[in-house]
Amino acid sequence: xxxxxxxxGAVQDQIDDTVKDAVLGAxxxxxxxxxxxxxxxxxxxxxxxxxxxxAGVRTCVPCQSERDRDIVHTTINRRGSKDSQLR
Numbered sequence: 001x002x003x004x005x006x007x008x009g010a011v012q013d014q015i016d017d018t019v020k021d022a023v024l025g026a027x028x029x030x031x032x033x034x035x036x037x038x039x040x041x042x043x044x045x046x047x048x049x050x051x052x053x054x055a056g057v058r059t060c061v062p063c064q065s066e067r068d069r070d071i072v073h074t075t076i077n078r079r080g081s082k083d084s085q086l087r
Contacts, residue, residue: 030056034056035050035058036051036057039063040059041066041067042062042063
């Protein structure tokens with residue numbers, strides 16, 4: 001149930017848009033192309049099974065895990081601003 005001047009379902013639309021943006025962003029960050037045989041960070045060889053499973057892989061599992069720890073996630077729903085609702 002929406003309140004005030006918002007229409008019914010507006011909150012769910014914001015949630016759906018946030019999830020959609022996150023999925024599109026994750027897909028855009030996925031590697032593509034030919035996989036490397038050696039990790040670009042540490043130089044260790046990347047196992048054949050990893051190279052086959054992930055097209056365009058450039059790092060070994062330990063180095064990728066380290067990179068993933070450095071990702072900063074935001075909890076701000078930019079679509080929830082009043083300006084975006086008025087457009």
